[in-house]
Amino acid sequence: MTTPAAKQIVVITGMSGSGKSTAVRALEDSGYFCIDNLPAPLLPKVSELSAPEQLKLAFVIDVREGRFLAETPKVIDEARRAGHSVEVLFLDSSDDALIRRYSETRRRHPLSGRGSVAEGIARERALLKDLREHAQHLLDTSSLSVHELKRQVNDRFSSDVAGRLAVTVMSFGFRYGVPSQADVVLDVRFLPNPFFVPELKALTGKDATVAAYVLERPETTEFIERTSDLLLFLLPKYQREGKTYLTVAIGCTGGKHRSVAVAAKLAERLRDPWAPQLFDRDIEKE
16 A cells, blocks of 8 residues: 655644735645645545645635634644644734724624624634644734735745745834844844935935945944854854744834845845845835
8 A cells, every 4th residue: 555645734824814815825826735724624634635746735724613623733743643744824913903904804703793803803812822832933914915925925835945944134113013023133223314314314225325325334334244244153053953934123213214225235145045035024104
């Protein structure tokens, strides 16, 4: 009897309204065989019966499971014992972001019943608490567009990054909060702010004149030198310890000038051998 081939399985779960449909479509576009709202007890059987050449599977399992939801961690352990590689991606968002999305779409939260969306979100967080703690990947989508979410999902699970540390360098504004997915946070508010230069205020750190204003200062040069040396020392250590995804967040006040210019320069310094993704979280905000 032929032993079924081991599969690479991604279980997508998380809060309703956090982007699970977008995430599963991103994986489907990357060649995964995907099923939305799979009853957890069927995961091992579907994995066993899938085509031998289909080695990448993705399943959405969430509160729609009802009574089966509590069985999900046990089912995942069973699939791992069968030889499959199973990773859990938990998508989360702030309560404010979720409430806003439900208001914009006029959809009913699956657990709100006759109560409010906020009450449904609270119930859902309680039900998903154990599954969240079992997740290898936690992604906060509060500030992500659909395109940014797809990119981050592909960064984590596309085959060309398998086996190595996927690095993202992100600029952000402290005014809008520190990114929850950040592993390393650096503050560049010690640099002079182009916001207070009339001819630079309306521009961003992607503009050559703003970038020159920020980057051509001796303190910026030294900061980038010291920071890139530190990261080039640390990144192999993180990879050796099994970390698969690392975000370096560079913050200034509004996330439009200093952090954008510095993040781009730092990503350039890390390009060989890490080829980091560059993401400017708050550059479009007022």
